[in-house]
Amino acid sequence: MMFLRLLVISAGLILVWQIVVLLTGAPPYILPGPLRVATALVVNWETLLQHAWITIVEIVAALLIGSVFGTASALIMMASRSLKRWLLPVLVMSQAVPVFALAPLLVLWLGYGMGSKITMAVLIIFFPVTAAFYDGLRRTEPEWLELSRVMNASPTAILYHIRIPAALPAFASGLRVATAVAPIGAIVGEWVGSNAGLGFYMLHANARMQTDVMFAALGVLVTVALVLYFSVDWIMNKIVYWHLN
Amino acid sequence: MKTDDLSPFTDAPGVILENVSFAFPGVELFSSLDFEIQGGQWTCLLGPSGCGKSTLLRLISGSLRDRFSGTIRFDGVTETKGRTSWMAQKDLLLPWLSVLNNVLLGARLRGEVSEQRIKTAISLLDAVGLGHCADDLPATLSGGMRQRVALLRTLMEARPVILMDEPFSALDALTRIKLQDPYPCDDRQSRTPEPCDAAAGSPAAQS
Numbered sequence: 285m286m287f288l289r290l291l292v293i294s295a296g297l298i299l300v301w302q303i304v305v306l307l308t309g310a311p312p313y314i315l316p317g318p319l320r321v322a323t324a325l326v327v328n329w330e331t332l333l334q335h336a337w338i339t340i341v342e343i344v345a346a347l348l349i350g351s352v353f354g355t356a357s358a359l360i361m362m363a364s365r366s367l368k369r370w371l372l373p374v375l376v377m378s379q380a381v382p383v384f385a386l387a388p389l390l391v392l393w394l395g396y397g398m399g400s401k402i403t404m405a406v407l408i409i410f411f412p413v414t415a416a417f418y419d420g421l422r423r424t425e426p427e428w429l430e431l432s433r434v435m436n437a438s439p440t441a442i443l444y445h446i447r448i449p450a451a452l453p454a455f456a457s458g459l460r461v462a463t464a465v466a467p468i469g470a471i472v473g474e475w476v477g478s479n480a481g482l483g484f485y486m487l488h489a490n491a492r493m494q495t496d497v498m499f500a501a502l503g504v505l506v507t508v509a510l511v512l513y514f515s516v517d518w519i520m521n522k523i524v525y526w527h528l529n
Numbered sequence: 530m531k532t533d534d535l536s537p538f539t540d541a542p543g544v545i546l547e548n549v550s551f552a553f554p555g556v557e558l559f560s561s562l563d564f565e566i567q568g569g570q571w572t573c574l575l576g577p578s579g580c581g582k583s584t585l586l587r588l589i590s591g592s593l594r595d596r597f598s599g600t601i602r603f604d605g606v607t608e609t610k611g612r613t614s615w616m617a618q619k620d621l622l623l624p625w626l627s628v629l630n631n632v633l634l635g636a637r638l639r640g641e642v643s644e645q646r647i648k649t650a651i652s653l654l655d656a657v658g659l660g661h662c663a664d665d666l667p668a669t670l671s672g673g674m675r676q677r678v679a680l681l682r683t684l685m686e687a688r689p690v691i692l693m694d695e696p697f698s699a700l701d702a703l704t705r706i707k708l709q710d711p712y713p714c715d716d717r718q719s720r721t722p723e724p725c726d727a728a729a730g731s732p733a734a735q736s
Contacts, residue, residue, distance in 0.1 A: 427621050430592045434615045435686065437638035445638055449625045526624040526666055 290510070316496040324496035325503065331485070336504050338481040342398050342470040343512060346405030350466075351459060353406065354413025361414075362421045362447070375414060383407050384472055391477035401478065405469030409462040416458025420451030453527045456520035463516040467509045482508075541689045542604035542612075543568040544589055549599035551581075551588060558584055561599075568604060568689075583618075586692045590615045603690065614686035616693045620679035622667035629654065629663040632681045646685075653681045 298318045304310075305317040312320055325332065357375065361368040387404055394400035424447050432442045474483025482505050489497035521527075544566040551559045558581040566572045574582045587593045589601060591609045603612060614635075622631045632650040636642045654660045657677045667675055676697060683691060 425621070427617055427619060428623065430587070430590075431615060431617065431621050431634075432638055433592050434590045434613060435635040435638050436611045441638045441640070446623070449623070452625075526668065 286514075313493045313495050316499060320496045321499040321503065324494070325500040328497055328500060332482075332501060332504050335480060335482050335485040335501070336508055338398070339467070339470055339474070339483070339505070340508055340512075342401045342473075342481065343405060343466045343508075345398070346402045346409055346469060347459075347463060347466055347512075347516070349402065350406045350409030350462060351413050354410040354458070354462075355417055355455070357410065357414040358418035358421060358451075361418050362443075375411065378407065379411050383469065387472055387476040390473065396478050400476075401470045401473030401481065404473040405466050408465050408469040412461040412465070413455070413458045416461070417451055417455040420454025421447050423454070424450045452524050456524050456527075459520060460513070460517060463513050464509070466512070467505065471505065541568040542606065544690060545600075545602050545604070546589075547600040547602075549588065549597055549601060551584065551593070551597040559597075583694050586615065586694050589613060589690070590692050609690075612688055613690045613692055614683045614688040616679055616683040616691070616696045618695045618698055620667075620675040622675055622678060622682075624667055627664050627666060628659060628670070628678050631667060631678055632685055634682055635686045650681070650685060653685070654678075657681065 302318050305315055308315070316324075357371060361371055383404060386407070387400075390400040390403050394403060428446050428450065429442060432446055437445070470481065471483040471486075474481040475487055478484045482501050486498050486501045489495075489501065546562055546564050549559055549562040550557075574585065576582050584593070588597055589609065590613045592615070594610075601609060603609060606612075622628075623634065626634070629647070629650055630637060632654065633642055633646060636646050651660065651663060654663050657680075659674060659677060659681075662670060662674065667678065670678065680696065683693070
């Protein structure tokens, strides 16, 4: 049903797009029509796939690293109140600095390769994961904790058997948000300095006034982002199987 | 019913409270409270809402330790930890665990799950007519079934003192009466507990 809705929305948008092109009579280098973009997509398919693969690897790597960092930060803050006092300002500060402003620096430090893009995306991803998971860990049903203590459970057992599973739905929400914003980090990183990836390819096409290729790359990027989002959503629904009931 | 593995009432100790005072921030609940509950019998605490019945059970369970003054002991033993099991008004079933694993929660938390315990849990589930639901999630059960699972989880702990805090108050009258029948400890009791109180060897709260 979701995919059918997506299909209908896409068809609607393409229709509006075609109408705008017809009504405005805009030249193709300003606003190419859907057919021209579809042609560019077919003609440049292999190149687009190569660059898309680079971007996908960057996003997935950043999601994995960002999730690990986010989970670890949340667990550390949960485990130690004094560590939390030190860690929380750093976390907030990391979000106060616009990641886009850091992009040139990261390219300078980490080079034109994937490292700088992955780091950019990690910076964007790990905060929603940390915030959501930490919130989930803190909001465990107090009576579950009380019951566990009456049952003589150790703090480690309570964390493993009660707090973490109880926080998984919140973690899943954080990861879904992170997945939705992850492509931003990778693409901005590619714009600032790279020699591969969809962001690089779009910039390359833009410089040559190949607006139709830019649109084709944008279409591929949106598809990649959607597939990633729905994959993560599906995996999370499998992990947090009880939450759907 | 076979309950050999569970001996909650064998040598059930009396509960003695001496000079117990407890206050929530700004509200004093008990001041210099003294009373004694005989071991090996049902005791029901009655009182209006908010008078402190649940808090008293929590004090005895040990979950509010360090937050009261006075002494709570079980017939000479001051350490109450590990000697009580507690059933709250809500069933407190963990939604991610199967019915069987919820019954085995205490053992899971302490890393004491064994074949014997699993067998005991399954036989208890069979006895209360929930054997076929052992692998189901709590969300698939009705309110009465969930309370039965919570009751089995409480009894699986095999502790000498069982504290029940209005365990069946959320249920309708018919379900409450039904819940009396499968009560797995009847053979040890001279009477079946009233559906409202249901406490073994020690106190339950009922407003």
